[in-house]
Amino acid sequence: MAKSSCMTISKIKAMKRKGEPIVMVTAYDYPSAKLVEAAGISFILVGDTLGMVVLGYDTTLPVTMEDMLHHVKAVTRGAKRSLVVADMPFMSYQTGPEDALRNAGRFLQEAGAKAVKLEGGVRVAETVRRLVEAGIPVQGHIGLTPQSIHQFGGWKVQGKTHRAAARLLDDAAALQQAGAFSIVLELVPAPLSRLISGRLRIPTIGIGAGDGCDGQVQVFHDLLGLYEDFVPKHARQYAKLGDTIREALSEYAEDVREHRFPSAEHSFEMDEQVLEGLTVADEIPAVYQATAKSNGNGNSNGNSNGNGRKRHSTTTARP
Numbered sequence: 260m261a262k263s264s265c266m267t268i269s270k271i272k273a274m275k276r277k278g279e280p281i282v283m284v285t286a287y288d289y290p291s292a293k294l295v296e297a298a299g300i301s302f303i304l305v306g307d308t309l310g311m312v313v314l315g316y317d318t319t320l321p322v323t324m325e326d327m328l329h330h331v332k333a334v335t336r337g338a339k340r341s342l343v344v345a346d347m348p349f350m351s352y353q354t355g356p357e358d359a360l361r362n363a364g365r366f367l368q369e370a371g372a373k374a375v376k377l378e379g380g381v382r383v384a385e386t387v388r389r390l391v392e393a394g395i396p397v398q399g400h401i402g403l404t405p406q407s408i409h410q411f412g413g414w415k416v417q418g419k420t421h422r423a424a425a426r427l428l429d430d431a432a433a434l435q436q437a438g439a440f441s442i443v444l445e446l447v448p449a450p451l452s453r454l455i456s457g458r459l460r461i462p463t464i465g466i467g468a469g470d471g472c473d474g475q476v477q478v479f480h481d482l483l484g485l486y487e488d489f490v491p492k493h494a495r496q497y498a499k500l501g502d503t504i505r506e507a508l509s510e511y512a513e514d515v516r517e518h519r520f521p522s523a524e525h526s527f528e529m530d531e532q533v534l535e536g537l538t539v540a541d542e543i544p545a546v547y548q549a550t551a552k553s554n555g556n557g558n559s560n561g562n563s564n565g566n567g568r569k570r571h572s573t574t575t576a577r578p
């Protein structure tokens with residue numbers, strides 16, 4: 260793999276300067292990371308949304324460091340050229356810069372992430388500064404910050420009043436000043452996102468924040484129709500993989516029930532003479548005997564089940 264083909268922080272920043280839209284998507288495991296990278300997206304967030312879309316919680320709050328490490332490791336194994344950002348879970352940094360440093364360090368050292376993301380503006384600026392000073396790239400996250408969902412009282416668009424908009428501008432400026440390399444804007448009205456993006460040197464990455472951001476991030480499962488409990492207004496479904504998967508699994512179940520799977524191509528053959536003398540009719544469970552009889556094969560040794568497929572009878576070798 261050529262070093263130059265890896266995504267880096269400086270490339271992301273340069274994209275803003277050149278006006279090139281930045282594409283980011285979440286991934287939570289090895290296959291999704293491989294698919295994302297194969298689609299030409301090399302800026303990947305292992306979001307704590309995994310709490311909802313993978314682990315089935317109602318919010319991101321129950322997600323732990325161990326959960327995140329487990330999934331970040333899987334993603335970095337699948338996406339070797341990407342800039343993988345690890346989301347710091349609830350209570351892994353809110354307790355202060357020392358905890359933040361220790362936990363963020365684990366994502367880079369143990370899990371292979373290249374950056375971390377944390378939620379908040381002015382109130383986490385000092386923590387961001389300490390992480391950046393330690394050589395850990397940080398992505399900020401303001402607007403609707405899901406780890407504060409109970410404080411917001413629901414999934415509400417932020418920054419709609421003059422005061423709230425001014426506070427978001429201050430938060431964005433504080434994160435940039437602290438050394439964040441980019442900022443996620445979540446559920447922010449489009450005109451405010453455009454204003455914030457225009458004021459910053461670092462890129463803004465929007466989710467439900469309109470087209471005035473420097474880039475967009477979406478949740479893998481939302482884009483692909485894999486999470487059906489709730490489809491956010493900001494997500495466009497580019498596929499309905501839930502339907503595709505259900506159909507495929509039903510077909511598999513039907514094939515097993517109708518003896519269409521496994522077929523010879525999915526089975527392994529052997530010299531059936533080896534089995535001679537191993538089958539004792541009385542030891543064959545009734546269900547197999549019945550099938551053997553209904554197929555016109557009372558003696559089920561190395562027989563066919565009537566559909567042209569081989570059915571092996573009991574082969575338990577006895578001493």
Ligand code: KIV
Nearest residue numbers: 285306307308443476
């Ligand atoms: O956890 C996550 O996936 C996120 C995105 C929604 C930005 O924070």
